[in-house]
Each structure stands twice: as structure tokens, then as C-alpha cells.
Amino acid sequence: MPNNPQPPRLSADDSVVVFRTRRSNVRGRLVRLGKMLDEIVTPHAMPDAPSRYLSEAIALAALCGSALPDGGNLNLQVRASGAVSILVADYAAPGRLRGYARYDEAKLNVANTQGMDLGTGHLALTLDSGPGEERYQGVLAFENAPLQATAAAYFEQREGLPTFIRIAVANQFIAARQAASVTSRWHRRGGGLMVQSLTTERNSDDNRAGEDWRRVEMLAATVEDYELLDPELPVERLLLRLFHEEQVAIERAIPLFSFCRCSRAKVENVLTTFGAAELTDMCDDSGRIVVTCEFCTSRYSFSLDDLKQAGG
Secondary structure: OOOOOOOOOOOOOOEEEEEEEOOOOEEEEEEEEOHHHHHHHHHHOOOHHHHHHHHHHHHHHHHHHOOOOOOOEEEEEEEEOOOEEEEEEEEEOOOEEEEEEEEOHHHHHHHHHHOOOOOEEEEEEEEEOOOOOOOEEEEEEEEOOOHHHHHHHHHHHHOOOOEEEEEEEEEEEEEEEEOOEEEEEEEEEEEEEEEEEOOOOOOOOOHHHHHHHHHHHHHHOOOOHHHHHOOOOOHHHHHHHHHHHHOEEEEEEEEOEEOOOOOHHHHHHHHOOOOHHHHHHHOOOOOEEEEEOOOOOOEEEEEHHHHHHHOO
């Protein structure tokens, strides 16, 4: 008697769930981010607005990057005129994420009183499918548009794929008991839903495929932020709630982890390419060169003697 295939075990957090709808032949991915997102965002100790935008960028990178084969890489970059000027999120398949943001404190203070968006700028997606594959980069300009809307427009305009994207981020207050004490703090959470039609263009003359896509897009648009964020709502239940009539089927789940490529040896190798005068100019008041990784905030400290010995 043949064994019945078992559905993948789904984590409540820190995973991308890849699914499809059998009736309408639409592909989709749903992401939930918990501890992993906190590990990326919290060390930067940023105000709420840049933390929120970085969280959105990480969620978006997970949704888009999870389509790549193992060994592939997606780099998402946003350069904008607003208080948050740079967002960078990296997805290294399968399931490794990192990111950072830059912001202008003076602009941020003004934005906090007048409301804030990204302003005008560009979204760039660089896709590398792995060894032997050609790297591809696409760029799309935006003006006062949410990051999720800009990303959806990118896939529609650059790739010709009708796309719906919804991203939600929030802070969750957690009280943790440790021995006789209780420690409490805010944790960053994120979630997102992305669906794409691979069989039709948005204004296609193919009536059947077009109707299928519009129906699924309308169903996807009913998702609420709390549904994307709630770890107590199983992913399977949410997908059935949204797409039951479309015969939704889960194909796989991809665990997500925070990571960084930096190391002391890599930083040392870069510094040894500079001349003695340049290295002297980099020294702080204590006579050491301190380099901080923009992604993970790790700090690496070197003396001039360290670098002299390393350079031979």
C-alpha cells in the first residue's frame, strides 16, 4: 500500500511557506518573521521609523529571494530622499537574511511631526541564481510609494507578472520569566504575503486566466495585518481562510536564519591593502582602527602593529 505524502511541518515563525492554487494556477509565498527579524534589527538600536522600514525590506527580501535555487542570492537596495535614505536586505538561498538601514536624524525629527514616507528614490533588485548563471539587476523609480507597492510595480513593469504584495510589521511586547525576576521588552515582528500569476498579464485578452488572477488578487487583498503577524494563527489555517475555494496547496517551507559574511580575517585583509599613511589617518585617539560591520554591528579592533604583521 503506497504511503500518503505528508504535508511539510510548518513553523509558526521565521519561515517562508511556498504555495499554489490548483484552481487558478497562481503561485504564492507567505512569510512570518519573529526572533530572526529581532536578531537583525535590534542590534542597530534605531528609532522606530528606520527599524520599521528595515523590517519591511527584510520581509520583502524573504518573499522574493525564496524563489531562488540553493546557492542563489538576492540583494535589495532602496535609495530615497526621505529621512530613511538607504535600505539594504540580502537573501542568500536557502533562507539566510541580513540587512541594514541609514537615516538622517534631522530629517527624522521633522518627519516625526509631519508624517513620514520614503520620498522619491529607486528600488534595485539584483538576482544571482548561482555559479555559472548571469547576474541580473532591475531598477524602478518610485515617488512617495510604500515599499510593497513599489516592489509589486517592479514585477509588473519589469517582469510582466501581475503581482500582489502585502507586508506588515509591528512591535510585540513580551514578558519573559527568568528565575525570580520578569524581564520584558519589545520585539520586532514581520509578515508578508505575495501572489503572482505566471500565466497571464494584468490586461491580457485571455479571459479565463485574467478572471482567475483577479479573483485570487481580491482574496489576497482581504488579508489583515494581524493575520500576517499572529504566531497563534497557523499558516495552514490562514491560507485556507484566504484561498480555500482556490484549492490551495502548500508545496514547501523554507526556514529562515539571520547571518553575516563579515569576519575579522576579511576586515584585516581589506585594511592591509591600504598604505601606512592611510592607516594612520584611520586610527582613533587610542591609536587603534575600529571597523563596525554595517549588517551585524560586529566591531573589529586593530593596532597598526597587528596590520603590519598581517601584511608581512
